Amino acid sequence: xxxxxxxxxxxxxxxxxxxxxxxxxxxxxxxxxxxxxxxxxxxxxxxxxxxxxxxxxxxxxxxxxxxxxxxxxxxxxxxxxxxxxxxxxxxxxxxxxxxxxxxxxxxxxxxxxxxxxxxxxxxxxxxxxxxxxxxxxxxxxxxxxxxxxxxxxxxxxxxxxxxxxxxxxxxxxxxxxxxxxxxxxxxxxxxxxxxxxxxxxxxxxxxxxxxxxxxxxxxxxxxxxxxxxxxxxxxxxxxxxxxxxxxxxxxxxxxxxxxxxxxxxxxxxxxxxxxxxxxxxxxxxxxxxxxxxxxxxxxxxxxxxxxxxxxxxxxxxxxxxxxxxxxxxxxxxxxxxxxxxxxxxxxxxxxx
Numbered sequence: 001x002x003x004x005x006x007x008x009x010x011x012x013x014x015x016x017x018x019x020x021x022x023x024x025x026x027x028x029x030x031x032x033x034x035x036x037x038x039x040x041x042x043x044x045x046x047x048x049x050x051x052x053x054x055x056x057x058x059x060x061x062x063x064x065x066x067x068x069x070x071x072x073x074x075x076x077x078x079x080x081x082x083x084x085x086x087x088x089x090x091x092x093x094x095x096x097x098x099x100x101x102x103x104x105x106x107x108x109x110x111x112x113x114x115x116x117x118x119x120x121x122x123x124x125x126x127x128x129x130x131x132x133x134x135x136x137x138x139x140x141x142x143x144x145x146x147x148x149x150x151x152x153x154x155x156x157x158x159x160x161x162x163x164x165x166x167x168x169x170x171x172x173x174x175x176x177x178x179x180x181x182x183x184x185x186x187x188x189x190x191x192x193x194x195x196x197x198x199x200x201x202x203x204x205x206x207x208x209x210x211x212x213x214x215x216x217x218x219x220x221x222x223x224x225x226x227x228x229x230x231x232x233x234x235x236x237x238x239x240x241x242x243x244x245x246x247x248x249x250x251x252x253x254x255x256x257x258x259x260x261x262x263x264x265x266x267x268x269x270x271x272x273x274x275x276x277x278x279x280x281x282x283x284x285x286x287x288x289x290x291x292x293x294x295x296x297x298x299x300x301x302x303x304x305x306x307x308x309x310x311x312x313x314x315x316x317x318x319x320x321x322x323x324x325x326x327x328x329x330x331x332x333x334x335x336x337x338x339x340x341x342x343x344x345x346x347x348x349x350x351x352x
Contacts, residue, residue: 001269003276006183012170013150015084019043023312033069048084048150100130102335108185120160132289136337139235140303145317177329182278190271197267201244239300247295307351
């Protein structure tokens with residue numbers, strides 16, 4: 001198994017790129033700034049540097065003069081630096097005493113595209129109850145429109161593109177109100193190999209039970225265009241598949257068969273990267289403590305949303321329900337997910 005620094009090692013930047021409701025870069029007087037062609041500047045393409053300045057994609061600080069923001073190219077260039085704006089919404093949460101022994105895992109499924117880009121194609125928060133009798137899987141839509149520390153408003157998977165899992169953690173934690181204890185990153189081949197190692201899995205779908213080997217299961221969770229509710233529905237498929245793999249991996253059939261268990265653990269550890277604090281010994285203890293978890297004990301949710309829409313500069317986004325996210329946060333903080341109900345997120349269609 002590989003260990004990498006997947007959790008943040010530094011504090012999250014509480015500065016964001018100043019922007020208006022249309023995603024345009026603005027100055028402290030709320031004036032929309034323009035580039036050298038006289039066009040509004042897309043704030044989502046900018047970041048905050050270590051000195052608190054707004055910088056472009058090439059890390060050049062922006063200088064503002066007469067309603068224009070231009071990258072600094074020389075020391076004698078006129079203008080004032082454009083600075084980031086403090087955002088109290090990015091405060092990182094502390095662990096609540098009421099959380100008891102519950103744990104929160106961030107599971108990131110990555111897809112290295114043909115264009116070479118590394119994407120967080122699957123973002124799932126796994127909440128393990130303190131008594132180790134229940135697991136709640138919360139799918140976070142990758143297009144969820146959120147504020148990213150040191151950047152601004154964008155899709156949540158942009159945080160992974162900008163700063164890997166550490167920035168994704170710092171983006172997600174203020175939303176869910178709990179610290180993330182561990183991170184696991186696995187690519188799609190990892191899901192495939194783990195499935196084949198336990199002889200395939202049976203997934204309970206709305207159309208009835210279906211049995212998949214690794215290749216067929218991978219195609220099923222990757223399908224984009226025939227799934228109801230688009231990427232929301234696709235995320236629900238991904239959780240169904242993760243639940244099926246977890247259920248069989250923790251089953252008596254696998255745990256009592258040393259050869260099959262060895263194949264499963266080898267496939268999991270070979271294709272998985274975890275944070276440096278998540279040791280093999282800790283994994284084994286956790287798996288043993290969860291040995292009585294069955295399929296009905298693994299619940300699935302979607303991070304609260306109100307609808308799919310078009311964001312600034314034409315980007316496709318999923319709008320978050322802030323009120324319902326606060327409810328979810330409260331249940332995670334108090335380890336009361338058994339009482340959590342979401343009557344806000346659309347059950348069909350794409351909301352408003």
